Amino acid sequence: MKEKLLELIALPFETEWLEFKEAKNDFDFNELGRYFSALSNAARLHGVDAGWLIFGVTNTPPRQVVGTGYCHQPPGLEKRKQQIAQHTNHRLTFRHIHDILVDGKRVLMFEIPPAIPGTPTTWDGIAYGRSHDRLEPLRLDQIDQIRRSATYEDWSAEKCPSASVQDLDTEAIAFARKQYLRRNQHLLSEASQWSDETFLHKAKVLHDGRVTRAAIILLGKPESVTHLTPAAVRISWILRDDRGIEQDFAHFEPPILLAVDKVFAKIRNVTYRYLPDSTLFPTEFTQYDPWVIREVLHNAIAHQDYTKGGHINIVELPDSLLVTNMGSFLPGSVEAVIRQDAPPSVYRNRVLAEAMVNFNMIDTIL
Secondary structure, X not given: OHHHHHXXXXXXXXXXOEEEEOOOOOOOHHHHHHHHHHHHXXXXXXXXXXXXXXXXXXXXXXXXXXXXXXXXXXXXXXXXXXXXXXXXXXXXXXXXXXXXXXXOEXXXXXXXXXXXXXXXXXXXXXXXXXXXXXXXXXXXXXXXXHHHOOOOOOHHHOEOOOOOHHHXXXXXXXXXXXXHHHHOXXXXXXHOOOOHXXXXXXXXXXXXXXXXXXXXXXXXXXXXXXXXXXXXXXXXXXXXXXXXXXXXXXXXXXXXXXXXXXXXXXXXXXXXXXXXXXXXXXXXXXXXXXXXXXXXXXHHHHHOOHHHOOOEEEEEEOOEEEEEOOOOOOOOOHHHHHHHOOOOOOOOOHHHHHHHHHOOOOOOOO
16 A cells, blocks of 8 residues: 555646545544545546545645544544445445555555446535535536446447348448458458458457448448438538538438548648748648548547437538537546546447447547
């Protein structure tokens, strides 16, 4: 536990699941309970094994061990565990309270379990979270994120009972195979012997010989979308002038793997030329970097909530592109993504996203 303590002290900043307090002699019981709730919820939100509340260490870096006299006499700590359980939902309490000595100074390490999947941890009926140095009621988007962690189901992984490989487009399968081998060149000789069914199993869009929803989205014939009803799979491109009046439009359906280049061809990516200083030879550049369009469009496909029956829309204006899809933002907020600085722990369509990685459509850490 001393090694764990030194590891936590060495962190350059406090995270939402870690808090240091000097607590030289005492600490308010209700404040302790609110921290229990906040750190438990933070542990669930950030996918860590435990939240930590440390007594006997200064809060401001460089942190120093100063020691604590909190609940020094037995059975104080065991009693605190029982008291905490009386005020939390599901009678949650500290997993362990580690009472250790560091250079002769006493430190308490309160190990707090993550909130139960689907249920934020409450203190006297209120779920708490941290906002910088303050404790406050947990935000609604964070409550929703914890609730969704209960029984996460990958819609794209579900098999289509009435669909077969014959519902998939042969041109799309051939193109998918080509892209798959670009990413897996070590399989070139082996893959020449694969049947389409073997390849689709390797690409994880066929499970036990059954076609998944991900396969229909990326490789299905246009009429195969009936296997996904009432879900909808469509990309709509809309051209508007500078007054917002529609000038043109087009719709694209599966196989989405082949549709994305057709969508890209519709976008009027103007080429500009300019003369750098001290030369008469112009430099050319396009209005939009194709890599940016690839990233945005393919991520919209991967993270669309298809159960809502909506389209992925690309609205083109003279000086901008707006790409929208259906569904809530799973990480909760952009701020949360930036703070965490790590891939999300939950993907809405994991099998679809993995297939898109296999088919060279997206690059991500899954």
